[in-house]
Amino acid sequence: xxxxxxxxxxxxxxxxxxxxxxxxxxxxxxxxxxxxxxxxxxxxxxxxxxxxxxxxxxxxxxxxxxxxxxxxxxxxxxxxxxxxxxxxxxxxxxxxxxxxxxxxxxxxxxxxxxxxxxxxxxxxxxxxxxxxxxxxxxxxxxxxxxxxxxxxxxxxxxxxxxxxxxxxxxxxxxxxxxxxxxxxxxxxxxxxxxxxxxxxxxxxxxxxxxxxxxxxxxxxxxxxxxxxxxxxxxxxxxxxxxxxxxxxxxxxxxxxxxxxxxxxxxxxxxxxxxxxxxxxxxxxxxxxxxxxxxxxxxxxxxxxxxxxxxxxxxxxx
Amino acid sequence: xxxxxxxxxxxxxxxxxxxxxxxxxxxxxxxxxxxxxxxxxxxxxxxxxxxxxxxxxxxxxxxxxxxxxxxxxxxxxxxxxxxxxxxxxxxxxxxxxxxxxxxxxxxxxxxxxxxxxxxxxxxxxxxxxxxxxxxxxxxxxxxxxxxxxxxxxxxxxxxxxxxxxxxxxxxxxxxxxxxxxxxxxxxxxxxxxxxxxxxxxxxxxxxxxxxxxxxxxxxxxxxxxxxxxxxxxxxxxxxxxxxxxxxxxxxxxxxxxxxxxxxxxxxxxxxxxxxxxxxxxxxxxxxxxxxxxxxxxxxxxxxxxxxxxxxxxxxxxxxxxxxxxxxxxxxxxxxxxxxxxxxxxxxxxxxxxxxxxxxxxxxxxxxx
Numbered sequence: 001x002x003x004x005x006x007x008x009x010x011x012x013x014x015x016x017x018x019x020x021x022x023x024x025x026x027x028x029x030x031x032x033x034x035x036x037x038x039x040x041x042x043x044x045x046x047x048x049x050x051x052x053x054x055x056x057x058x059x060x061x062x063x064x065x066x067x068x069x070x071x072x073x074x075x076x077x078x079x080x081x082x083x084x085x086x087x088x089x090x091x092x093x094x095x096x097x098x099x100x101x102x103x104x105x106x107x108x109x110x111x112x113x114x115x116x117x118x119x120x121x122x123x124x125x126x127x128x129x130x131x132x133x134x135x136x137x138x139x140x141x142x143x144x145x146x147x148x149x150x151x152x153x154x155x156x157x158x159x160x161x162x163x164x165x166x167x168x169x170x171x172x173x174x175x176x177x178x179x180x181x182x183x184x185x186x187x188x189x190x191x192x193x194x195x196x197x198x199x200x201x202x203x204x205x206x207x208x209x210x211x212x213x214x215x216x217x218x219x220x221x222x223x224x225x226x227x228x229x230x231x232x233x234x235x236x237x238x239x240x241x242x243x244x245x246x247x248x249x250x251x252x253x254x255x256x257x258x259x260x261x262x263x264x265x266x267x268x269x270x271x272x273x274x275x276x277x278x279x280x281x282x283x284x285x286x287x288x289x290x291x292x293x294x295x296x297x298x299x300x301x302x303x304x305x306x307x308x309x310x311x312x313x314x315x316x317x
Numbered sequence: 318x319x320x321x322x323x324x325x326x327x328x329x330x331x332x333x334x335x336x337x338x339x340x341x342x343x344x345x346x347x348x349x350x351x352x353x354x355x356x357x358x359x360x361x362x363x364x365x366x367x368x369x370x371x372x373x374x375x376x377x378x379x380x381x382x383x384x385x386x387x388x389x390x391x392x393x394x395x396x397x398x399x400x401x402x403x404x405x406x407x408x409x410x411x412x413x414x415x416x417x418x419x420x421x422x423x424x425x426x427x428x429x430x431x432x433x434x435x436x437x438x439x440x441x442x443x444x445x446x447x448x449x450x451x452x453x454x455x456x457x458x459x460x461x462x463x464x465x466x467x468x469x470x471x472x473x474x475x476x477x478x479x480x481x482x483x484x485x486x487x488x489x490x491x492x493x494x495x496x497x498x499x500x501x502x503x504x505x506x507x508x509x510x511x512x513x514x515x516x517x518x519x520x521x522x523x524x525x526x527x528x529x530x531x532x533x534x535x536x537x538x539x540x541x542x543x544x545x546x547x548x549x550x551x552x553x554x555x556x557x558x559x560x561x562x563x564x565x566x567x568x569x570x571x572x573x574x575x576x577x578x579x580x581x582x583x584x585x586x587x588x589x590x591x592x593x594x595x596x597x598x599x600x601x602x603x604x605x606x607x608x609x610x611x612x613x614x615x616x617x618x619x620x621x622x623x624x625x626x627x628x629x630x631x632x633x634x635x636x637x638x639x640x641x642x643x644x645x646x647x648x649x650x651x652x653x654x655x656x657x658x659x660x661x662x663x664x665x666x667x668x669x670x671x672x673x674x675x676x677x678x679x680x681x682x683x684x685x
Contacts (some may be wrong), residue, residue, distance in 0.1 A: 031653075102540050143622065210413070212409060213413050213416075215400070216407070216413035217414070218379075218399065218400040219380075219399050219401070219406055219407045219429055219475075220401075220406065220427035220430055220475075220478065221400055221401045221430040223401050230426075231322075231415060234417045235417060
């Protein structure tokens with residue numbers, strides 16, 4: 001329709017043409033949204049639906065699944081079936097793996113925060129030119145595959161590795177300290193792998209921080225510690241939260257690091273899932289664990305969002 | 318300490334501040350400045366940007382350390398004291414209010430950091446909010462209030478801990494004209510009400526003249542003149558001060574003879590009169606510059622007693638008065654300002670030849 005025809009239209013026709021125009025607009029909008037929705041469907045919803053469906057099926061004999069409904073995968077997580085009388089008894093072995101994963105991920109997150117915050121602060125307080133040089137150095141490890149970096153870690157940590165040899169040469173220890181295949185090694189590996197994900201968002205927050213506010217804090221009788229606690233940290237909170245989420249979630253599901261540095265002793269959820277799809281040939285169980293892991297992350301994120309939302313609201317009122 | 322020095326709220330002694338490595342290749346922000354600011358006065362540091370006024374303020378606040386010299390606050394040496402140990406608060410140019418706190422929390426912050434009890438913090442915050450007429454915004458977030466309101470909160474926050482000296486770093490520069498006028502009066506009232514010494518930094522000469530008890534005019538890291546607004550306006554000692562504050566005419570002249578305060582001079586047009594000498598005038602003789610304000614010039618009919626013979630180049634009418642741009646017979650450009658009174662005096666036109674008289678008491682010899 002053209003503008004000139006619009007002018008001559010009587011009232012009722014005008015509203016009809018408005019409705020038509022709105023419909024057209026909706027169509028265009030849908031068309032423009034379509035690629036985004038398609039991507040979400042293809043790489044988000046579809047794979048998840050497959051995983052969800054598999055988790056309620058029966059394992060196939062040589063991997064894969066048989067199309068028979070079963071809740072066995074979820075039962076298996078907590079209960080063990082007796083081979084002889086087919087009764088179920090409670091087992092905590094999988095829960096232990098969940099617990100260890102959670103503990104290691106939390107520890108790695110806290111340690112990354114303690115290392116990452118000062119690092120980010122240091123970079124954010126440099127001059128603009130040196131800042132980019134520091135950021136560049138933070139991102140250098142990403143150029144190498146995580147697997148290779150983890151192998152390097154392995155070489156450093158093992159009994160004949162750089163640390164033990166060095167300490168022995170110096171005469172500080174007589175026998176090698178076993179570090180490889182411990183929770184310590186896994187945690188160190190996780191921190192090493194994910195530390196940049198802590199540093200970068202915190203840096204982004206601190207870089208935007210108006211340092212005149214820090215001066216105002218000093219002016220108003222706050223010492224260094226109080227300025228950090230009352231001004232810098234609250235204002236860097238979005239970055240700290242983002243960093244913690246970005247370290248915690250991949251740590252919880254990590255499998256290369258615990259596989260190489262934890263050996264068989266420090267199994268994490270990621271390894272458990274990996275095994276189900278590999279040697280154990282139990283795809284439904286693997287799918288079930290993956291979904292439960294996702295649910296755990298989702299619930300903890302929702303609690304976090306709700307809590308921070310409430311805090312914001314109370315500060316508002 | 319002598320009785321004389323103990324009257325100073327702030328005593329700045331031979332203080333220099335150099336940014337960069339050495340005096341040779343560093344930037345000299347303050348060059349051997351000495352200044353005494355009295356207790357309970359509204360003191361203004363006036364100068365163009367980069368003159369060192371903000372540096373001086375930051376040295377007092379403790380954000381910077383002097384390269385040389387010392388600063389005393391009520392006879393206490395401030396050297397080495399961090400900002401949070403100085404009983405001095407600052408109103409920052411861009412307010413620097415804490416965006417994650419409410420208006421009340423911002424104002425109470427200083428008291429809280431001083432370890433005051435909650436009840437006392439509440440009481441003082443309420444008092445200060447009333448002082449700046451902001452009670453109704455106590456629980457707002459900083460992002461929810463206007464620039465003018467933020468200005469008041471910044472003021473309240475700095476006043477709440479009752480500092481011995483309040484430092485104000487161009488706090489009005491971000492406000493619009495009307496609000497700025499309003500805040501000028503408000504600041505003056507607050508200073509009188511609280512009895513706190515205010516040190517105010519501005520590049521706005523009008524602001525400096527309206528509010529201050531005393532003004533220090535600064536340029537290139539040095540203090541050129543300190544005095545009351547009237548002294549500074551009527552008797553600028555240096556050419557820079559004369560130029561920087563208000564409109565002024567500068568005429569060439571020659572000193573004929575002088576005593577300690579005044580000198581007989583001959584203007585380049587030949588007219589002989591007398592003028593005030595600046596304080597540091599030992600070396601003045603021969604050719605000098607003489608300053609006179611446009612409102613101290615007057616049209617007269619009598620050619621015999623006229624100091625200057627001029628031609629009118631341009632007339633600017635601005636309601637209550639008019640500006641006349643004139644050119645002397647010697648080719649010097651000067652301006653004359655006259656109140657417009659109906660039927661009061663002759664009407665002049667561009668290109669008229671006019672006779673000008675100078676108010677003799679208003680002539681001021683300038684040191685360079």
